[in-house]
Amino acid sequence: MKNNVLELRSLRKKFGALKATDDVSLEVEKGKIHALIGPNGAGKTTLISQIFGNLKPDSGDIFLDGKSITNTSVADRALLGIGRSFQISNVLMDFSVLENAIVAKISHSQETFRFFRPAFSDPSLIEGGFAILKRVGMEQMADRKVSDLAHGERRLLELALALAMEPLLVLLDEPMAGAGPEDTIFMTKVIAGLRGQTTILLIEHDMDVVFQLAERISVLVEGAVIASGTPDEISQNRLVREAYLGSDQ
């Protein structure tokens, strides 16, 4: 039995007549970086949302590390070990960078209903917060207000928060979206550095990044997985080339 952190079985989701997720089955091995690619509108974000819990599938099952999470809430899935970075930066805008990390740390500590001690001056929380920021090299920006951050910096914070709870599975939904070339290189390095430490399911359009990072690639077209394999297998797969990469790859 392979060591799968994530397993999707026959997932289906329809919006009216549109088959957003068409009988998708997928396995993500532990420690690997698994990329999900496909043309726009293929249903990648919809799939991620179902894994994350924002969206309920019409039918099918989702297993995290062997346990069924199909009916678990978003918050509980996060506690079980799923982290997510959103396509559009979803951070706490009114807080500082460090404060964002601290809130994640509070949740991780499971001691949330505390009413008396100040949170942001708690040394253990501050330490934990810095550790989270260090993972993506953001410690210097700790005191900056998120609303003042540049776009690329916000994407980095988004990534940091996805990793904050030391998750079993990290869902990265287009982490490079809108980032400039320098930020992209930096983030690619950070993600590559996570290889082996955690399992990553990555949605990305930038093919260079995908082929740099991914050990396995699944291709989603019109809601269905048309191919799954190593980067080499995928780049040579005729179906994929026709549907997506174009014959000049």
Next chain:
Amino acid sequence: MVLDLFKKFTTLWIILIVLAFFPIFTSTFDLPFWNDVVMRIMLLGMAAMGLNIVFGFGGMVSFGHAAFMGVGAYCAGISQYYGLDNGWYQLLMSAVSCGILGILIGFLALRTSGIYFIMITLAFAQMLYFFFVSLEEFGGDDGLIMDRSDFIFFDLYEPLRLYYLIFFILATVSIMLMLLIRSRFGVILQAIKSNESRVEAMGLNPLKFKLTGYVISAIICGLSGCLFASWQEFVSPDIMHWTRSGDLMIIIILGGLTYLAGPLVGAIVFLLLEELLPDLLHVLFPPISENWMIIFGPLLIAVVLFGKGGLMGVMGSKLKTAANREKT
């Protein structure tokens, strides 16, 4: 720790200290009338601070909180009607009833958001209003006259005893809120206001926190209502009309939504205007001296259009030192 709290919430502390010594000022200059005004400021301010937990810090627009004030007031009135004069007991009853009511209403309402949340809180407020109107036994529409409750150590008919009782409870609530707002719970609540889905993604269930905040705010409003009944020596359903919730919101916005002292500052401004504006208008523009309220409409609109910092925001931007950043 205390010094830290003082630095963070300077304005609130200053107001509390002024309130503590205010009666000395009024007795020196023989202006006992103003004690009455300030008691009302404290009561309204306390209720507004309670509402602000969910309104300013939690981002929930609840029209139901005047109803909690009303329930607290009726706890006092109805208890006295049946001979239970003990003020402390009435306070306890108010806290417990509003707590239970808060759990029930919050549990149902907090599953929704946006206009639906507003409407559900409004609906519950209306239901409670009509319920109390229908209680013929306790005066219905006309209300119930009562005496000031017996607070055992405090004979509320002695001058200033009621003042200091109210002050004591206000100060306690204020200090509790100072701690709460910076605590893990308070931080999470504000994070939910900032970005609920991110908080969820971090593994926290927003409903639990919003509900807890809602219940705490309900209890505070209830306590305020209970004391209000004693102060007014009268209880009627008018206390819980939905427009009273709107009044609380005005007070909060005037003072500053995201500041702990905001509601209290707003209450001071609101009630001072209520006292002084009619006389001022009488001098300047007699025809409308009765209708000074007309100022509030445009004032509110202006505050909304041009920034919700309120008075505290205006003051805060003028003072540059970090110690005056009262927002966590």
Next chain:
Amino acid sequence: MVTHTRKTVSFKLIVLRLLALELTPTTYNIKLNFILVAENMTSTLLLEQIFNGLQAGITLFLIAAGLTLILGIMDFVFLAHGSQVMIGAYAAAAITIATNNFYFGILAAIPITFVCGYLLEWLIIRHLYGRDHMDQVLATFGLILFFNEAIRIGFGPAALFTNFPSSLSGFIEILPDTPYPVYRILIILVGLLCALGIHLFVSRTRVGAMVRAGASNPEMTAALGINVKILFRFIFAAGATFAGLAGMMIGPLTSVEPGMGEPLLILSLVVIIIGGIGSVRGAFIAAILIGLVDTVGRVMLPMLFKTFMSVSTADTAGPALASMSVYILMAVVLVFKPTGLFPPKGA
């Protein structure tokens, strides 16, 4: 006076059959009360209450129609809609009193309300689109305060009493032996006409199509290049006019006073929640429903309560529960259909 028509007698029989004839003292008394109540509840009274309910419902519809579009299309929580009702009522009342002509009062007040709505949108409301609901709630609450106070300044705090003209103060027999005020029938007819007009406009004209598009997908509508600003202004002003019309018509029936709009606003909000935000059809059905529940309930519930409570308790508990019933209805609908009974497609 109790008239024993055939309907009443059969009602009594049904009542007797439904209640098994156990003749213990208390149950006998209760049943006796019930029968007496049933007797008093003649078909005349019931019919009259049903028509009152229809009239109340149609009035609510005129107010709710604008509100549902404003909330559905512009995503704007417009609490001051009740003030539009008040403005209409006062405009008509003032002109009627000044010119001693009711019809002229209404005809002149209609354009006045339209202009008021138009100006309000142009000066204040449009700056608040896209703001979060809290801001809109606070600002429109401020408008309520302003309008109420302004009316007090202009007309005094006491209610204005106007009467309907003698030509409309008669009764007609809607059924044999069932006289009903002409004026209320007129309100129902005018309301139905307006409802028909709105329906035809929304479903048959181009502008109406834009409105429908806006109701189910505001962003798309803007993206299609339709002049959203003017569309919004028009919807707002039209909604204000219908609300004002409602106010004008019910003026003679109730008291025209500051704050008269707020209770109607709350009911209208309940109407649009139940009907489905953005749906005019939903608003119509929900408005009639609520009008009936509220009106008929106010009369029926005390009667029902009198069967097992003292008269005085029943007289307050009845209306109180009737008022609550509207909200309970809303809560029930929200549990089963969170977006209302007839949400616009695509919402």
